[in-house]
Amino acid sequence: MTKKLTTWVEVPPQSDFTIYNLPYGIFTTVDRSPRPGIAIGDQILDLRELMRTGLLDELGMPLGVFRKELLNDFIALGKPVWTRFRNRVIELLSEGNEELKPHAAQVLVPQADAEMKMPVHIGDYTDFYSSKEHATNVGKMFRDPENALLPNWKHLPVGYHGRASSIVVSGTPIHRPKGQTIPAGTDKPVFGPSRLLDFELEMAFVIGRETALGESIPVEKAEDYIFGMVLFNDWSARDIQKWEYVPLGPFLGKSFASSISPWIVTMDALDPFRMENYPQDEPVLSYLESKEPHRFDLNLEVAIQPDGGDENIVTRTNFKYMYWNICQQLAHHTVNGCNVRIGDMCASGTISGPTPDSYGSMLELSWRGQNPISLSDGSERKFIQDKDTVVMRGFGKKGDIRVGFGEVRTKVLPSN
Ligand code: MN
Numbered sequence: 001m002t003k004k005l006t007t008w009v010e011v012p013p014q015s016d017f018t019i020y021n022l023p024y025g026i027f028t029t030v031d032r033s034p035r036p037g038i039a040i041g042d043q044i045l046d047l048r049e050l051m052r053t054g055l056l057d058e059l060g061m062p063l064g065v066f067r068k069e070l071l072n073d074f075i076a077l078g079k080p081v082w083t084r085f086r087n088r089v090i091e092l093l094s095e096g097n098e099e100l101k102p103h104a105a106q107v108l109v110p111q112a113d114a115e116m117k118m119p120v121h122i123g124d125y126t127d128f129y130s131s132k133e134h135a136t137n138v139g140k141m142f143r144d145p146e147n148a149l150l151p152n153w154k155h156l157p158v159g160y161h162g163r164a165s166s167i168v169v170s171g172t173p174i175h176r177p178k179g180q181t182i183p184a185g186t187d188k189p190v191f192g193p194s195r196l197l198d199f200e201l202e203m204a205f206v207i208g209r210e211t212a213l214g215e216s217i218p219v220e221k222a223e224d225y226i227f228g229m230v231l232f233n234d235w236s237a238r239d240i241q242k243w244e245y246v247p248l249g250p251f252l253g254k255s256f257a258s259s260i261s262p263w264i265v266t267m268d269a270l271d272p273f274r275m276e277n278y279p280q281d282e283p284v285l286s287y288l289e290s291k292e293p294h295r296f297d298l299n300l301e302v303a304i305q306p307d308g309g310d311e312n313i314v315t316r317t318n319f320k321y322m323y324w325n326i327c328q329q330l331a332h333h334t335v336n337g338c339n340v341r342i343g344d345m346c347a348s349g350t351i352s353g354p355t356p357d358s359y360g361s362m363l364e365l366s367w368r369g370q371n372p373i374s375l376s377d378g379s380e381r382k383f384i385q386d387k388d389t390v391v392m393r394g395f396g397k398k399g400d401i402r403v404g405f406g407e408v409r410t411k412v413l414p415s416n
Pocket residue numbers: 127128200202234347349350
């Protein structure tokens with residue numbers, strides 16, 4: 001049971017950034033260089049300024065750790081330090097604590113005045129395929145409706161190595177990718193802008209502890225290697241993907257961009273939303289057996305906003321629909337001795353729920369374009385159009401405790 005917490009910082013009702021959350025990000029303002037911060041209400045707690053107050057001295061953290069423009073060095077201090085630091089920040093922000101209050105003007109920055117940057121250097125990015133509903137839907141569409149899941153699917157968390165260099169933070173526009181596609185009924189490819197640009201609603205975890213080459217992470221220890229999570233839009237060009245993916249898997253249909261929410265929500269903050277693992281109906285090999293609860297009840301939604309228009313929610317789903325949990329994913333990722341490094345990102349794969357209004361991609365929502373979605377301005381969408389903005393949001397709620405991810409918001413520009 002989480003202790004009841006209140007803060008002297010004003011937190012609007014329905015804010016994602018309550019005192020139970022305290023997510024980490026990198027921000028700038030006109031008068032401040034990029035630096036680490038923690039979101040609280042509509043404010044950012046400037047960690048570089050917080051360090052200068054001396055109120056963290058008792059923790060014995062390296063003085064330069066918040067002079068960095070990325071969170072990797074802070075994350076490298078390790079889980080006991082993350083937890084001690086978090087507990088100290090909770091103490092300083094708590095109602096009744098007077099230590100930090102006199103420094104409020106120096107350490108608190110309105111989020112409205114700040115621009116968010118990439119929170120970590122991402123050395124490697126892996127994308128899984130762990131929602132049974134999503135994998136089943138795609139299998140039905142492109143393969144055999146009777147055998148939608150391939151024989152390996154319930155025995156291992158299927159994944160592939162993605163492209164880290166093209167992961168961008170919320171607010172960064174992307175260009176529609178160009179590439180080879182194969183027109184229906186022909187056998188010769190053509191080159192041009194993708195016509196089937198899609199989002200994939202995913203969540204991603206950030207590696208918080210490195211391993212040596214040859215080392216494997218046991219499934220029940222895997223959370224010790226995870227710093228926190230973000231929302232992840234794994235942009236996909238379905239027409240490019242369909243032509244190129246055989247036999248080695250996704251390539252240019254995926255590597256042109258992925259977008260993340262700027263605030264990393266820690267595993268400590270997500271703890272209240274923990275639930276029993278997804279009931280797996282096929283026995284797994286022992287290195288994948290996960291008995292402790294590593295599944296999380298997090299509400300997710302996606303909106304499409306046409307240029308100059310209103311937002312339209314096109315799907316509502318939940319992170320709990322993951323068949324494979326994050327610890328099984330990381331155990332599998334490293335079972336061959338593949339090493340992980342701080343800041344590496346592992347995305348869940350598209351998260352689809354059981355009903356057609358809870359699917360995590362336009363491919364599924366429009367069922368390959370057969371059932372266009374109507375928007376409030378009278379237009380229709382089978383896939384994403386130029387100048388559309390796609391917004392993903394997510395939060396957990398349990399009793400009085402609300403912990404959210406903010407949003408990942410991306411505008412699609414025409415091809416270069
Ligand atoms: Mn994906």
